[in-house]
Amino acid sequence: MGKYDFPDAGGHFGQFGGIYMAETLIPAVEELRRQYLHFRDDPEFKAEFAHELKYYVGRPSPIYHAKRLSEHFGGAQIYLKREDLNHTGAHKINNAIGQALLAKRMGKKRVIAETGAGMHGVATATVAARFGMECIVYMGAEDVQRQAPNVFRMKLLGATVVPVESGSRTLKDACNEAIRDWVTNVESTFYIFGTAAGPHPYPMMVRDFQCVIGNEAKVQMPELIGRQPDAVIACVGGGSNAIGIFHPYIEEEGVQLIGVEAGGHGIASGQHAAPLTGNAKVGVLHGNKVYLMQDEDGQIIETHSISAGLDYPGVGPEHCLLKDIHRAQYVAIDDDEAINAFDALCKFEGIIPALESSHALAHAIKIAPTMGKDKVLLVNLSGRGDKDMNTVARIKGITL
Amino acid sequence: MSRIRNVFAALKQSGRKALIPFVTAGDPNPEKTVPLMHAMVKSGANLIELGVPFSDPMADGPVIQRASERALAHHVTLRKVLGMVAEFRKQDAETPVVLMGYANPIEAMGYEQFATMAATSGVDGVLTVDYPPEECAEFVSVLKRHGIDTIFLLSPTTEPARVQRVVDAASGFIYYVSLRGVTGAANLDVADVASKVAAIRQHTALPIGVGFGVRDAATAKAISEIGDAVVVGSRTVQEVENSSENDVVANVGKLIAELRSAIDAK
Numbered sequence: 001m002g003k004y005d006f007p008d009a010g011g012h013f014g015q016f017g018g019i020y021m022a023e024t025l026i027p028a029v030e031e032l033r034r035q036y037l038h039f040r041d042d043p044e045f046k047a048e049f050a051h052e053l054k055y056y057v058g059r060p061s062p063i064y065h066a067k068r069l070s071e072h073f074g075g076a077q078i079y080l081k082r083e084d085l086n087h088t089g090a091h092k093i094n095n096a097i098g099q100a101l102l103a104k105r106m107g108k109k110r111v112i113a114e115t116g117a118g119m120h121g122v123a124t125a126t127v128a129a130r131f132g133m134e135c136i137v138y139m140g141a142e143d144v145q146r147q148a149p150n151v152f153r154m155k156l157l158g159a160t161v162v163p164v165e166s167g168s169r170t171l172k173d174a175c176n177e178a179i180r181d182w183v184t185n186v187e188s189t190f191y192i193f194g195t196a197a198g199p200h201p202y203p204m205m206v207r208d209f210q211c212v213i214g215n216e217a218k219v220q221m222p223e224l225i226g227r228q229p230d231a232v233i234a235c236v237g238g239g240s241n242a243i244g245i246f247h248p249y250i251e252e253e254g255v256q257l258i259g260v261e262a263g264g265h266g267i268a269s270g271q272h273a274a275p276l277t278g279n280a281k282v283g284v285l286h287g288n289k290v291y292l293m294q295d296e297d298g299q300i301i302e303t304h305s306i307s308a309g310l311d312y313p314g315v316g317p318e319h320c321l322l323k324d325i326h327r328a329q330y331v332a333i334d335d336d337e338a339i340n341a342f343d344a345l346c347k348f349e350g351i352i353p354a355l356e357s358s359h360a361l362a363h364a365i366k367i368a369p370t371m372g373k374d375k376v377l378l379v380n381l382s383g384r385g386d387k388d389m390n391t392v393a394r395i396k397g398i399t400l
Numbered sequence: 401m402s403r404i405r406n407v408f409a410a411l412k413q414s415g416r417k418a419l420i421p422f423v424t425a426g427d428p429n430p431e432k433t434v435p436l437m438h439a440m441v442k443s444g445a446n447l448i449e450l451g452v453p454f455s456d457p458m459a460d461g462p463v464i465q466r467a468s469e470r471a472l473a474h475h476v477t478l479r480k481v482l483g484m485v486a487e488f489r490k491q492d493a494e495t496p497v498v499l500m501g502y503a504n505p506i507e508a509m510g511y512e513q514f515a516t517m518a519a520t521s522g523v524d525g526v527l528t529v530d531y532p533p534e535e536c537a538e539f540v541s542v543l544k545r546h547g548i549d550t551i552f553l554l555s556p557t558t559e560p561a562r563v564q565r566v567v568d569a570a571s572g573f574i575y576y577v578s579l580r581g582v583t584g585a586a587n588l589d590v591a592d593v594a595s596k597v598a599a600i601r602q603h604t605a606l607p608i609g610v611g612f613g614v615r616d617a618a619t620a621k622a623i624s625e626i627g628d629a630v631v632v633g634s635r636t637v638q639e640v641e642n643s644s645e646n647d648v649v650a651n652v653g654k655l656i657a658e659l660r661s662a663i664d665a666k
Contacts, residue, residue, distance in 0.1 A: 010534060020503055020530045022459040023553040024577060026562070166465055172456060179458045186557060284503040284530060285456060297477035298508030299455040 004250050006321060011200020011288075014324060017317035019199045020284045025179070028186045029287075033201040035106050040208060045101060052097045053212060056130065057087045059094075060216040063224060063378070068348040069365075076371035078364050079229065080381040081217050081245060084353065088123050090383030091213060091241040096123035096192055098209035100131050103190035110134040110189045114178040116143055116171035116237070117309030117356065118150025119383055120194030125159035127192075135159040138177040140170035143308045150387045168302040171237075171312045175286050195238025196316040199287030203317050210244025217378060218248050229378035230371075231256035235360040236330065237273065237310035239319045241382035247318075250327060259319060260363045262305030263332030273303035275315050276323050276330035283314075290314045291323075306335040306391065307355035309383075337362040339395060342385065354383035355391065403496040403524045404549055404572040407446050408607040408628060417663055418629035419444055419620075420609055421636045421656055422500065424451035424467035425484055426476030428640055432648055434487045436640070439653035441495045444660030448488075449527070449631065452481050452501030459529045463634040466641065478505040478514070482521040489522035498525035498551060498572070511539050515546040525549035525572040533569035540569055553577050554600060556592065567604035573629065574604060579612045588613040594626045617662030624663040632659060 006013045011033075019029055039045040053059040062085065066078045083091040096113075103111055111133050115121030121137040128135030137154055141163040144151055154161050167173035175198075182191045196206040214232075221228050232249055234242035236259040249255045264272035272278060275291040283292035285300060293301050293313035305311040322328035333341075338355055341362035345353050353361060357380070364377045371377075385392070393400050411418055421440050425433050437448050453471035457464060478501075485497050499518070506514050506528060518526065526548060531539060533552060540550045549572030554563060556577070567574060578593045597608055610623045611631025623630045636652060643651040 018535050019532060020535055021532060022529050022555075023532060023566070024459070024555040024557060026532055027555075027557040027559055030559075030562075166469075167455065176456050176458045180461070183459065281508065283507050286458070287530070289507075289535075292504070294504065294508060296508065297479070298505035299472065299477075300504070301455075 006318065007200060007204055011204065013203070013317045013321040015282070016290055016320040017200060017203055017288050019287060020289060021199045021287045022183065024183045025186065028182065029199045029201070036102060036201050036205050039102055039105060045105070048101055049098055052101070053094065057093050057097065058085065059212065060220070061085050063217060063220045065224070066349050069344060070368065072344070072348055073365050074369045075373060076230070076368040076375035076377050077373065078368060079224070079376060079378045081213060081378060083213060083241065083380060083382045084351070084357070084384035088119070088126050089386065090119040090123065090354065091210060091244060092120040092123035092194060093126065094212055094244070095194065095206050095209040095240060096120065096127045099190065099192040100127040100133070103133065103192070104131055106190060108188065108190035110185065111192050112136045112138065112178050112181050112189055113192045113194060114138050114171065114174040115194065116140070116174070116311060117307065117354070118143065118147040118154070118387060119309060121159070121161070122150055122153050122157070124192045125154040125157035128159060129157045136181065137161050138164050138174040138181070140168070140174045141165050142169040143171065143174070146391055147308055147387055148390060171308070172300065179286070195240040196243045196318060197238045197286065197288055197290065197314060203288065206240050207243045207247055207318060210240050211247050213241065213244040213380065214246065214248030217245060221378065225376060228252055228255050229376040231258055232378045232380070233258045233260060233360045233364050234380035235260045235310060235356045235382060236276070236315060236319055237262065237312050237356065238314070239316040241380050243316060243318050245380045246322070246328060257322070257328035258363060259328055259330045260359045261330060261332045262307060262310035262359060263334035264304040266334050267332055271304040272332060273305040273311050273313065274332040275313065276319060277332040285314050288317050290317050291320050306338060307359065309354070309356040310359065331363055333359040333362040337366070339392070341365055342392065351381070352385035353381055354385045355388045357382045402547065402549065402572070403494060404447065407496055408573065411446065417624040417627070418446040418609065419656065419660055419663055420447045420449055420629050420631045421445050422449040422451060422631065422633035423636055423640060424453055424464065424471050425481040426453055426471030426474050427467040427637065428470055428645060428648060430474050430476055430480065430484070432645070433484045435649045436652055437488045438491065439649045440656045441492060443653040443656035445495070445656055447496045447498060447629070449498050449500050449633070450481065450485065452478055452499055452505060454502040454505060457502065461634060463637050463641065467637045478509055482517050482523065485523050486521040496524040497522065498527055499523055500527040501529070503528050503530045511542040515542045515548060518548055519546040523548060525551050527551040527553070527575060529553070533566055544571070551575050556596060560599065563600055563603050567600070567606065570606060573607040573609050574600060575631065576600060576608055576610045576627065577612045578610050578623070588619055590622045590626070593623065597626050617658055620659045621662045621665065630659070630663060
């Protein structure tokens with residue numbers, strides 16, 4: 001393939017992406033774009049970002065060879081990029097730090113965020129505390145219930161958590177409410193958006209901040225095994241952990257990229273959160289044009305996933321492009337398969353993964369036995385599972 | 401000659417300002433929409449803004465969000481909204497109708513089909529909240545081919561350099577959002593609106609409608625002295641929400657009549 005260079009100046013990844021925003025917010029995203037383009041190449045900004053990642057987040061995150069897991073399932077060797085070991089327990093902190101540093105330079109003292117599983121909310125609350133900013137987190141009322149430990153964490157960190165009762169009371173509705181807050185308080189407020197979607201420059205900016213994952217992996221894998229992996233596997237909701245590990249590998253043609261969406265009760269059931277695998281139509285939501293789960297009249301439909309962090313009807317624009325140009329492949333893992341993978345990692349490796357990351361792991365477990373022992377799968381273990389104790393207990397019929 | 405242009409030209413000649421109420425199509429139920437439109441015209445509305453319900457109305461405050469939810473509970477689709485406009489046109493050939501909504505229902509239908517059906521139904525203009533001019537050149541040209549105006553928003557935060565780009569893409573009229581925030585927010589700063597509208601007039605000869613935050617006769621009057629049209633959204637929808645199904649048409653008509661007489665008062 002030719003040189004991969006996206007997005008264009010207007011934030012387009014082929015036909016996807018762009019700036020589909022109400023006029024009231026256009027000046028805000030435009031200002032954000034200008035500031036980001038300025039600071040991303042600023043040596044002082046880069047140095048501060050690198051410093052925070054090293055001394056506050058604890059990077060680089062290690063890559064771990066899951067030997068017992070690999071042996072149990074047979075076939076390809078499974079390696080885990082341990083984003084779960086980051087401060088706050090997921091990859092979300094990488095992006096939250098980057099955007100908070102930008103907010104600081106833009107003189108914004110109030111930050112807002114949307115959150116699904118709560119990991120981005122926790123990351124944002126964390127950096128707001130770290131940098132002395134006021135923090136408001138919008139969270140779907142249903143997610144507030146199923147992710148209660150994270151709600152408590154955010155409150156401990158000084159954030160205000162606002163349960164969103166409108167619509168399906170999940171991540172997309174939290175996004176709507178955060179956008180409404182931003183429209184209302186645009187001059188004082190920086191919107192720390194959690195995934196590689198939304199209006200330009202967010203998909204590009206979030207990707208850039210998350211690329212630390214893939215950049216590290218590209219150095220670590222040769223150190224460990226003398227070469228790059230055969231495939232990189234990551235879960236995709238909005239797709240920030242996936243694009244962070246995929247992007248540095250895009251021009252490494254020997255490395256297969258596999259994004260794993262939430263299959264929910266199965267693609268055929270219609271109750272899933274897999275716009276790419278489920279062949280959703282192209283649509284416009286939350287400021288960008290992407291593959292989007294919708295009914296025939298263009299209303300956004302309610303999604304289902306066991307994992308709140310993947311329970312979103314859209315997906316970042318760069319994943320839409322990577323699907324169309326066949327550089328990445330997208331598959332779905334259903335709820336039961338994710339739970340099985342969750343159990344397996346607990347049992348064989350002593351690692352409790354997030355339900356989101358369990359989807360990526362489940363796909364690795366599925367394909368490893370079909371591959372030779374000399375093949376290597378690198379799974380982005382994007383977060384840890386402590387937050388999911390209530391959900392998993394409920395599924396297993398246990399009262400905590 | 402477009403209905404929108406006719407209306408503004410006629411009002412200008414008689415020295416009056418346009419009153420543009422907004423209702424969400426299908427709220428409180430699909431049977432009430434056309435009677436509401438006729439009642440508003442009878443009470444002095446010059447142009448009707450008809451909201452197309454959407455599952456994720458990001459730019460709207462709670463009042464219009466709830467209207468969207470009520471309409472969607474009755475499965476009001478974009479096609480059905482166009483049907484309502486066609487029904488309205490059977491008895492009213494003059495009053496312009498502008499659809500206001502979000503991009504995705506139009507994306508799902510496809511530009512060409514939407515424009516064809518909208519033109520056949522008697523739609524005069526389309527305001528799509530999340531289509532800034534940068535993202536909808538093709539849409540604008542398809543609508544233009546079918547004789548439909550594209551109305552764009554300008555906001556207090558729009559930078560002067562951008563105003564020109566927006567008005568260049570616009571036709572029919574300009575909708576100036578008089579407040580920061582979502583629809584239905586409070587506290588209108590009339591002096592600020594006046595200076596912003598004056599600045600916009602430097603860039604365009606199109607009529608300027610002002611909306612967001614018009615909540616009573618007094619604000620309607622104040623705004624009518626600045627803009628060419630007063631857009632009343634959340635206040636109208638609130639009246640729909642607070643009325644029983646039997647009274648809704650009469651109550652909304654009464655509200656519009658009050659606003660009309662406030663605007664016309666010398």
